[in-house]
Amino acid sequence: MNKRFVLLLLLALALAAWVHFDLGDWLTLEALKSQQSAIDGYFRANPLLVAGLFFLVYVVLTALSVPGAAILTLAAGAIFGLYWGTLIVSVASTIGATFAFLASRYLFRDAVQARFGDRLRRVNEGIARDGAFYLFSLRLVPVFPFFAVNLLMGLTPIRTFTYFWVSQLGMFLGTIIYVNAGTQLARIDALSDIASPGLLASFAALGLLPWIGKWIMATIKRRRVYARFNRPRRFDRNLVVIGAGAAGLVSSYIAATVKAKVTLVEASKMGGDCLNYGCVPSKALIKSARIAEQMRHADRYGLVSASPQIRFRSVMKRIHDIIAAIEPHDSVERYTELGVDVVQGYARIVDPWTVEIARNDGKIQRLTTRAIVIAAGAEPVVPDLPGLADSGYLTSDTLWEEFAARDTMPQRIIILGGGPIGSELSQAFARLGADVSQVERGARLLPREDEEVSELARDALEGAGVEVLTGHEALRVEGTESDRHLIVRHAGGERAIAFDALIVAVGRKARLSGYGLEDLVIETQRTVVTDEYLATVYPNIYAAGDVAGPYQFTHSAAHQAWYASVNALFGQFRRFKADYRVIPWTTFIDPEVARVGLSEAEAIEKGVAVEVTRYPLHELDRAIADSATTGFVKVLTPPGKDRILGVTIVGEHAGELLAEYVLAMKHGLGLGKILGTIHTYPTMAEANKYAAGEWKRAHAPERLLKLVGRYHDWRRG
Numbered sequence: 184m185n186k187r188f189v190l191l192l193l194l195a196l197a198l199a200a201w202v203h204f205d206l207g208d209w210l211t212l213e214a215l216k217s218q219q220s221a222i223d224g225y226f227r228a229n230p231l232l233v234a235g236l237f238f239l240v241y242v243v244l245t246a247l248s249v250p251g252a253a254i255l256t257l258a259a260g261a262i263f264g265l266y267w268g269t270l271i272v273s274v275a276s277t278i279g280a281t282f283a284f285l286a287s288r289y290l291f292r293d294a295v296q297a298r299f300g301d302r303l304r305r306v307n308e309g310i311a312r313d314g315a316f317y318l319f320s321l322r323l324v325p326v327f328p329f330f331a332v333n334l335l336m337g338l339t340p341i342r343t344f345t346y347f348w349v350s351q352l353g354m355f356l357g358t359i360i361y362v363n364a365g366t367q368l369a370r371i372d373a374l375s376d377i378a379s380p381g382l383l384a385s386f387a388a389l390g391l392l393p394w395i396g397k398w399i400m401a402t403i404k405r406r407r408v409y410a411r412f413n414r415p416r417r418f419d420r421n422l423v424v425i426g427a428g429a430a431g432l433v434s435s436y437i438a439a440t441v442k443a444k445v446t447l448v449e450a451s452k453m454g455g456d457c458l459n460y461g462c463v464p465s466k467a468l469i470k471s472a473r474i475a476e477q478m479r480h481a482d483r484y485g486l487v488s489a490s491p492q493i494r495f496r497s498v499m500k501r502i503h504d505i506i507a508a509i510e511p512h513d514s515v516e517r518y519t520e521l522g523v524d525v526v527q528g529y530a531r532i533v534d535p536w537t538v539e540i541a542r543n544d545g546k547i548q549r550l551t552t553r554a555i556v557i558a559a560g561a562e563p564v565v566p567d568l569p570g571l572a573d574s575g576y577l578t579s580d581t582l583w584e585e586f587a588a589r590d591t592m593p594q595r596i597i598i599l600g601g602g603p604i605g606s607e608l609s610q611a612f613a614r615l616g617a618d619v620s621q622v623e624r625g626a627r628l629l630p631r632e633d634e635e636v637s638e639l640a641r642d643a644l645e646g647a648g649v650e651v652l653t654g655h656e657a658l659r660v661e662g663t664e665s666d667r668h669l670i671v672r673h674a675g676g677e678r679a680i681a682f683d684a685l686i687v688a689v690g691r692k693a694r695l696s697g698y699g700l701e702d703l704v705i706e707t708q709r710t711v712v713t714d715e716y717l718a719t720v721y722p723n724i725y726a727a728g729d730v731a732g733p734y735q736f737t738h739s740a741a742h743q744a745w746y747a748s749v750n751a752l753f754g755q756f757r758r759f760k761a762d763y764r765v766i767p768w769t770t771f772i773d774p775e776v777a778r779v780g781l782s783e784a785e786a787i788e789k790g791v792a793v794e795v796t797r798y799p800l801h802e803l804d805r806a807i808a809d810s811a812t813t814g815f816v817k818v819l820t821p822p823g824k825d826r827i828l829g830v831t832i833v834g835e836h837a838g839e840l841l842a843e844y845v846l847a848m849k850h851g852l853g854l855g856k857i858l859g860t861i862h863t864y865p866t867m868a869e870a871n872k873y874a875a876g877e878w879k880r881a882h883a884p885e886r887l888l889k890l891v892g893r894y895h896d897w898r899r900g
């Protein structure tokens with residue numbers, strides 16, 4: 184018979200016997216106390232025999248992974264006292280754990296590795312590199328049950344000897360504390376004994392164990408990562424912030440406000456992507472495009488429609504004027520006045536406490552600093568398509584300058600990408616009169632939103648004249664400068680789309696190279712890897728904004744900046760976990776698409792039970808008055824409750840309407856509270872209240888209302 188099968192059978196029989204004979208009943212505090220004097224008697228008569236038997240039982244129980252090790256450890260303290268108890272338990276628990284580990288390895292490891300090999304590759308690599316360290320932390324900070332650690336570690340490639348000694352070492356502190364608590368337990372004769380200082384101290388030690396463990400782990404970790412560097416004895420700065428986009432500006436502002444000495448380094452333009460290449464220019468463009476659209480369709484409002492004469496240079500000039508008007512908010516002068524030392528130049532992290540700046544004036548400056556916030560942002564992703572590099576393609580980084588230099592808008596524009604940026608640009612340029620083709624490989628636009636939202640977005644863009652080509656994969660660029668084509672594949676065939684301008688908007692990737700992350704071995708995946716406090720592997724180096732992800736918004740960058748800067752400056756007292764529960768966003772197509780929290784599709788995917796309440800804008804008086812009836816408010820709540828889990832709003836000013844729900848979610852206000860709030864008539868914001876009213880109607884107390892009806896019947900006589 185297969186040896187593995189025999190072993191499995193034996194283990195199953197042993198466990199069945201354990202359950203059948205209710206052996207677990209012996210491993211309770213009550214049983215322990217009731218048998219204590221008898222056990223003491225045996226121990227005094229036959230100390231070696233009792234110790235040997237106890238050792239054996241401990242090994243068998245832990246090897247079988249049955250519960251009760253904690254009680255046995257307390258018992259060891261009660262019977263053998265602190266020193267012998269600790270010795271016996273420490274060795275027995277390690278041997279038992281190693282048996283359980285070996286059994287799990289022998290029985291399951293090959294099968295698990297064969298089945299999930301690919302997905303486990305990272306885990307295996309991590310274990311090969313840092314297995315002893317992981318195991319030590321799991322032993323020291325017992326967040327996972329003892330038996331689970333044994334069984335799971337058996338599935339990994341960690342060496343048995345390593346497993347044995349690290350377990351022995353890692354469990355030692357916990358063993359002492361438990362055994363010591365057991366010695367005190369033996370002294371409880373009366374209820375009043377519970378308040379004895381010794382016992383209280385032992386229990387306090389038990390409670391503190393996870394914290395002590397965490398502290399030890401944090402100290403070891405710190406030592407490990409900093410080991411190869413020399414820490415300066417004094418620091419020039421409390422904080423150096425790399426990048427003056429939303430994340431960097433807010434981080435340095437907070438630092439200056441709390442009187443820290445802070446330097447903000449910016450290699451390019453103050454204000455980062457949002458001001459110079461992103462939110463601001465795109466929203467300014469959208470406004471011009473909207474006016475053009477309104478002129479074209481003025482007849483909808485009883486006016487004579489006009490074909491807008493687009494003065495492209497003026498449109499682009501307006502965009503740059505708007506950037507210039509906002510610039511002072513993010514300027515060197517303003518931040519200097521706020522108390523920030525602003526340096527224009529390229530920063531590189533040399534070691535965990537030193538930043539070297541290649542200043543724009545040609546000088547090299549080195550600053551030592553207690554902490555660093557990386558806020559280096561993101562840049563456009565450019566796909567590796569044959570012919571693209573020589574095609575004169577544009578991205579959000581180059582678009583605004585290039586177009587500003589032109590008198591006329593390129594007539595045939597291809598926008599590559601169906602996400603928010605691509606959709607906003609497509610609709611805007613189409614409204615300004617360009618022939619826009621939007622090419623998206625996926626099946627729909629705005630894939631993060633619910634399907635019905637994607638459908639509405641598609642209608643809106645097509646309504647503006649955009650040729651929406653979803654399910655089209657860009658293959659290559661062909662042709663000469665005056666006659667360029669993008670070749671796309673769709674439904675098995677190829678098609679050539681001619682263009683005068685090709686705008687690549689397929690996503691943005693965090694800036695991860697060139698400024699020291701590689702040399703310091705700061706882990707990066709798609710973004711800089713941080714913990715929930717936004718710290719990198721170096722506890723004094725933090726990251727915030729697009730470079731840290733997971734969101735790529737100006738407001739989320741600013742939100743993270745608070746956590747990164749406060750943790751960087753005051754982390755030794757208290758650290759705050761970045762809170763992503765309520766992050767809103769808006770895609771500024773017309774009608775706008777605004778979201779916070781769960782979407783319906785996400786709720787289904789995550790298996791979250793939700794009720795969906797919707798209110799269509801064509802029922803709203805103000806929307807009717809404005810001829811802006813496309814869209815809806817959709818609210819997700821747990822079944823039967825008015826707590827808001829997620830909201831999607833499609834409609835004019837959806838981004839503004841969402842703010843009320845963001846506030847409600849953030850502060851735990853339910854739909855009942857929104858319904859009970861007076862909203863000015865007639866406003867679009869009333870849609871929020873009416874959506875809450877829909878929810879209320881669906882949860883009307885029917886029985887009670889029937890009774891009330893009868894009461895009124897009775898009153899009428």
Ligand SMILES: Cc1cc2nc3c(=O)[nH]c(=O)nc-3n(C[C@H](O)[C@H](O)[C@H](O)COP(=O)(O)OP(=O)(O)OC[C@H]3O[C@@H](n4cnc5c(N)ncnc54)[C@H](O)[C@@H]3O)c2cc1C
Nearest residue numbers: 426428429430450455456457461530560728729735736737
């Ligand atoms: C077209 C477009 C439209 C957008 N619209 C919106 C919108 O409507 N709403 C919204 O919320 N978000 C929008 N975004 C996203 C928004 O712009 C970003 O999320 C935001 O800019 C992120 O801020 P950040 O501080 O993380 O990075 P950034 O703004 O990118 O700033 C990073 C800065 O770091 C500097 N830097 C990098 N490395 C170094 C170095 N080694 N030394 C010195 N300086 C360095 C860079 O020069 C840059 O200025 C849009 C983006 C684009 C492209």
